[in-house]
Amino acid sequence: MNTEVNLCGIKMKNPVTVASGTFGYGREYSEFIDLNKLGAIITKGTSLKLRPGNPAPRICEVPGGMLNSIGLQNPGVEYFAEFDLPWLRKFDTKIIVNACGSTIEEYVDLCRILNKLDIDGVELNLSCPNVKAGCLAFGTTYQGVKEVTSQVRKVLTDKPLIVKLTPNVTDITEPAKGAEDAGADGVSGINTLLGMKIDIDKRRPVLANNTGGFSGPGVKSVGVRMVYQMSKAVKIPILGMGGITCGEDAIEYMLAGATAVSIGSGNFADPEVSIKTIDGIEKYMKKHNIEDISSIIGTVQMN
Amino acid sequence: MGVKVKCELLKKEMLVDGIYKFSVKAPEIAKNAKPGQFLEIKVSETGEPFLRRPISIFNIDGETIEFIFQVKGRGTELLSKIEEGKQIDIIGPLGFGTYKVQEYKNVAIIGGGIGIYPLYELTKELKGKANLNVYLGFRDKSLVTCEKDFEAIGLNKLVVTTDDGSYKEKGFAIDFMKKDIEEHMVDMIFACGPLPMLKAVRAYAIENNIPCQISLEERMGCGIGACLGCAVKVISGKEPRYGHVCKEGPVFNAKDVEI
Ligand SMILES: Cc1cc2nc3c(=O)[nH]c(=O)nc-3n(C[C@H](O)[C@H](O)[C@H](O)COP(=O)(O)OP(=O)(O)OC[C@H]3O[C@@H](n4cnc5c(N)ncnc54)[C@H](O)[C@@H]3O)c2cc1C
Numbered sequence: 001m002n003t004e005v006n007l008c009g010i011k012m013k014n015p016v017t018v019a020s021g022t023f024g025y026g027r028e029y030s031e032f033i034d035l036n037k038l039g040a041i042i043t044k045g046t047s048l049k050l051r052p053g054n055p056a057p058r059i060c061e062v063p064g065g066m067l068n069s070i071g072l073q074n075p076g077v078e079y080f081a082e083f084d085l086p087w088l089r090k091f092d093t094k095i096i097v098n099a100c101g102s103t104i105e106e107y108v109d110l111c112r113i114l115n116k117l118d119i120d121g122v123e124l125n126l127s128c129p130n131v132k133a134g135c136l137a138f139g140t141t142y143q144g145v146k147e148v149t150s151q152v153r154k155v156l157t158d159k160p161l162i163v164k165l166t167p168n169v170t171d172i173t174e175p176a177k178g179a180e181d182a183g184a185d186g187v188s189g190i191n192t193l194l195g196m197k198i199d200i201d202k203r204r205p206v207l208a209n210n211t212g213g214f215s216g217p218g219v220k221s222v223g224v225r226m227v228y229q230m231s232k233a234v235k236i237p238i239l240g241m242g243g244i245t246c247g248e249d250a251i252e253y254m255l256a257g258a259t260a261v262s263i264g265s266g267n268f269a270d271p272e273v274s275i276k277t278i279d280g281i282e283k284y285m286k287k288h289n290i291e292d293i294s295s296i297i298g299t300v301q302m303n
Numbered sequence: 304m305g306v307k308v309k310c311e312l313l314k315k316e317m318l319v320d321g322i323y324k325f326s327v328k329a330p331e332i333a334k335n336a337k338p339g340q341f342l343e344i345k346v347s348e349t350g351e352p353f354l355r356r357p358i359s360i361f362n363i364d365g366e367t368i369e370f371i372f373q374v375k376g377r378g379t380e381l382l383s384k385i386e387e388g389k390q391i392d393i394i395g396p397l398g399f400g401t402y403k404v405q406e407y408k409n410v411a412i413i414g415g416g417i418g419i420y421p422l423y424e425l426t427k428e429l430k431g432k433a434n435l436n437v438y439l440g441f442r443d444k445s446l447v448t449c450e451k452d453f454e455a456i457g458l459n460k461l462v463v464t465t466d467d468g469s470y471k472e473k474g475f476a477i478d479f480m481k482k483d484i485e486e487h488m489v490d491m492i493f494a495c496g497p498l499p500m501l502k503a504v505r506a507y508a509i510e511n512n513i514p515c516q517i518s519l520e521e522r523m524g525c526g527i528g529a530c531l532g533c534a535v536k537v538i539s540g541k542e543p544r545y546g547h548v549c550k551e552g553p554v555f556n557a558k559d560v561e562i
């Protein structure tokens with residue numbers, strides 16, 4: 001039985017990765033699971049310089065999952081390179097850095113640094129709904145995505161480049177095509193869906209930032225639909241995510257067209273969810289006599 | 304650091320209407336737990352509600368951990384329905400910021416409402432290490448719990464207050480604490496409770512230059528420091544920054560955080 005997949009040049013022992021921002025830089029969850037078992041770790045969104053993040057409350061629960069407005073708090077790429085990367089490298093798993101910025105120059109300067117680091121790939125975050133500048137400003141249109149991606153591509157010459165897309169658009173295939181046409185090696189999604197929860201006693205939104213990104217089991221069907229649409233629109237591989245909490249969920253994404261998957265908020269409810277998902281995929285393979293997991297990618301038959 | 308374990312619910316007790324005490328068998332958690340630490344408890348097997356619930360450790364007794372919670376919303380409601388003998392999925396003990404147990408001279412321990420629970424293990428562990436003055440404030444008589452537990456530790460002083468005077472002293476616990484401190488200085492204040500109380504205690508401690516440790520609450524995603532959800536403004540360094548209640552806390556030096 002072969003669970004290996006090749007995500008645009010990143011050869012992973014299985015298709016399961018942990019989603020950016022839900023797993024820090026791996027240290028916390030390493031107390032609960034064996035990181036060596038993961039296909040890849042996608043780091044917390046990392047920027048050129050330290051970002052303080054948004055005020056609290058940053059999190060609230062909603063039916064089907066949660067909203068967050070962390071605001072990309074992170075210590076900056078230099079700190080990451082010095083303190084977290086050497087530690088992460090001790091594990092036998094692939095390291096993909098989620099890169100974020102506020103301006104095209106910032107993305108480019110950041111990726112110039114990332115290009116030289118000992119990492120396996122970059123996930124370009126053009127889809128964070130929680131910061132005022134950047135991300136969403138570029139991430140929603142064909143032109144915007146194409147512009148940032150092509151600038152980044154010029155400096156990110158040695159690493160696979162995956163562009164992470166937002167579901168907060170009418171047609172996700174447009175930004176996906178923008179990424180492909182600019183030379184991205186893959187696309188990923190979905191990032192969170194912009195939501196809001198109101199405290200009816202206070203007549204105010206619960207989150208200090210008013211709105212936040214919706215994630216968790218409730219977004220899964222949206223994610224599966226969008227991955228399917230992207231897989232029909234672009235030729236580059238897709239890293240699928242949104243609401244995955246078990247092997248069956250991962251399989252659904254792969255049938256829809258994902259080469260690999262990320263597990264996000266599911267880690268909070270169960271720190272072992274990623275390992276259980278890997279086990280679940282193997283169980284499915286046995287049940288259906290699948291020799292090679294890659295053989296199921298995009299094989300859903302539409303009615 | 305915490306472990307994730309399935310714990311048997313050994314005993315369940317309703318202390319007063321809507322407030323439950325659970326005793327669970329959790330040797331792996333009990334072994335390392337410190338006063339002020341908390342648990343992340345899974346309240347449902349169906350995935351709905353989605354997140355775990357943070358609840359403080361009330362008492363560590365051999366291999367048993369006790370916690371006490373008030374039914375507030377859907378999560379604590381479901382938790383309260385779990386029957387004795389059933390397994391509960393718990394991560395703990397969590398939080399590196401704990402109440403510091405050491406020799407003190409004279410200390411004030413002040414709690415309000417459900418905030419009194421993490422103070423019990425602390426008070427127990429301080430027994431014999433300090434002169435213990437405990438102040439417990441409640442909204443009204445119907446919410447008074449654990450008075451006897453604190454009494455049994457053997458304290459220098461125990462003051463129980465209700466806002467409306469329906470039980471014991473009428474007024475706010477902090478005012479009774481202040482009066483006592485004016486007569487007899489303390490070398491540490493330990494506090495946990497609703498935000499207005501914590502703000503008042505913090506302001507008083509800073510104004511009077513009294514060291515003070517407070518336990519904070521914030522909405523949590525992971526509970527272990529990975530999601531950066533439970534932010535609190537830390538002002539101890541050169542520049543303010545967001546720290547995280549679940550990891551650096553939940554107990555902080557009062558002057559180190561802005562609340
Ligand atoms: C470190 C810590 C220790 C705590 N210790 C205790 C304790 O010993 N006893 C006790 O009764 N309560 C304690 N609480 C508060 C308790 O976590 C909340 O009352 C509980 O999460 C409410 O859940 P719910 O589903 O009933 O309410 P809902 O309002 O339905 O919860 C919705 C969401 O908001 C979160 N939430 C709601 N209120 C709070 C709050 N005050 N703090 C953090 N998150 C909240 C919930 O966890 C959930 O994610 C503690 C909180 C923290 C952060």
Ligand SMILES: Cc1cc2nc3c(=O)[nH]c(=O)nc-3n(C[C@H](O)[C@H](O)[C@H](O)COP(=O)(O)O)c2cc1C
Pocket residue numbers: 019020021022044045046068070072098125128164190191192214215216217219241242243244262263264265266524530532
């Ligand atoms: C607390 C939190 C923080 C996140 N931070 C980031 C981030 O820094 N960069 C990013 O690209 N996506 C971030 N995301 C989005 C996730 O990576 C993922 O795309 C989304 O949550 C959907 O997956 P899920 O339903 O499995 O959580 C974050 C999500 C959560 C819940």
Ligand code: FES
Pocket residue numbers: 522523524525526527528529530531532533547548549550
């Ligand atoms: S709850 Fe995730 S960092 Fe504190």
